[in-house]
Amino acid sequence: MKVILEARDVRYRYPRGMEAIKGISFHMRRGEKIALVGPNGAGKSTLLQMFNGMIRPTSGTMLFDNEPIRYDISSLRQLRKRVGYVLQNADRQIIAPTVYQDVAFGPVNLGYDDQAVREAVATALRHVGLVGFERRPPHQLSGGEKKRVAIAGVLAMDPDVLVFDEPTSGLDPSGSEDLMELLDELNHNGKTIVISTHDVELAYPWAERAILLLDGQIIREDVPDVAFGNTKYVRMAHLSVPTLLELSAELGKRGFMIPERKPRSVLDMVHIIENQLRKPYTPPAPGTITVCNVDERETSSLPGWLKARPGIAVGAMGTRAKQCAATECIALEFTYGVIDKCLLRALRGQDSLILTTGSMVGRVAARVEAYGKESGNAISVVNLNTTNPFPAPGHMDVEVSQNDLTSTKL
């Protein structure tokens, strides 16, 4: 496919400020669906605004249709006609007092005659499903409808590339689904679509290519299952692994056969599970979950304790525990959904440590106990604060069973 947009080592520095884009090169082919994913402040919006010339890179070149973008007024008008940009806040994008006037804004300014304007508006409104809304004022519309008006306003100029900054922000789940479907439809009609988001669950099944952005740089660019499947990069970019991908990875770690093509939908997942159900499975002996209350014990010895136990994973629950891990330079494997992730490890026969505070210690024990009752798996929780002194690695189990009164043997 033909390359339509390209960035060659672009950099951008805010006037008298920090560098927002630190040397990015990539290309976009005609008809592609790309998700630009990264945490807040990664430079997603800045990069997107370069696509239609709203921001001019400090150095490097942006190319559209293999031609370097020129920044004089008439070239920019041409570019903006072909690269439509939908802002994150639809209220800020809708400028006219009625839907018709807003959608007509682009075509009128491009100098279309009356008949052509009417046709462009009618086509755009039909595309987004807002026929009959022409005379409505925007403030009477719902969030999803406003978003659609904003999209129609861009569609009316018939661009080749559509750029969406956080398209689903502020929409309810069904509104988000509807919008993603609309994006798919537009893509089927030949538009190249690029979205920025931090919603990996949304981007994973939708995108053909995912670009992970962090701190003004691309840290990974690949098909979604590779880009989102790499826990190291995903964690670096302050994101989470999509549930489907995590589930298939967990099944893979238990020795189940996962096909080369990772599941992109619930249907794919059900297919994998159904195939597996026909094979016998013997689980390994479960691992142990150790809990440490960082408020109650001196934590400087933790790195040594961890060093003696290679292969143990550490998770942290709560801000204080995370701060403590940062102070002690402990690499955290899990920062959310920690108990369940440790349970998954224990089921694979691996040990883990949870750093937490106060009453959360009891919650870990309660959750593990509840899970044990439900599933019939016996997993033990060890409270590090009551095992004193730190047991040596080889003797851990013995020490635990003798000293640890809070251990929950299920």
Added chain:
Amino acid sequence: MFEELLDDVAQNSAFRHIHPGTKVLLGLGSLIICLVSPTPVVPLISGVILSLVLLIPVRISPIMYGELLIAPAIFTVMSVVVLLFLLGGGDVIWQFNPVLWINLTITTGSLSQSTLVFFRVFGCSISLFFIVLTTPVTDLFNGMKRIGIPIELIDLMMIIYRYIFIVHAQAVEIWQAQVMRLGYSRPREAIRSFSLLCGMLFISSWNAGEDLIRAMDCRCYDGIFPSLDLAEPVQMRSLIPVIAYLAGLGGVLIVMTTGGVAVP
């Protein structure tokens, strides 16, 4: 929320499909007739008929209509009471003289003048309400362009109209955030909170203004603001009754002024 409410009512009114020119003609025509009428009967007839039109075919909720009329009614009654004692002429009807230097008198002249003022205000307010409740502001912009109001002014009006609701929503949000944290609990605190609200609103409006320029640039702004050219053509079905009504009202006015029935 009142301004939003009025515009919403107009947007959803049963007369929405009628050409705005016809509705404005009816409203302004009856307003002028009420204003020039030297007798209270004509504004009374006009007010009653337009109210019935608003309540029955336009289907405005009677409760809402009543609430709308309360504000002008209070102001009118207050002014009319003052006029009653202020004006003079004719015979004395009622006199009140509690102390030497206070003399409150109602005369036949002041009574007839006050009645006229009261009904004029009544008729004129309802004529304006008729326009407000049946014609959304967005429909009026086009008419303004036709009668030759400078396009720059209309563009500005359209942008202001669009942003009133955004700034209003933002003001409500900030105000709620302040009230939730006991912002207006004491008089001093109220002044401080209000100044903070104004400041925040200014900053956010400034940002919104910059975003507006960006949004316009994104869509190739070249100095043209599209107009809403979708209004229905003028229909004889609605124009003829309007003209007939105005002619009737004018006729009543002429008969009453020349026939000597009018109060001098």
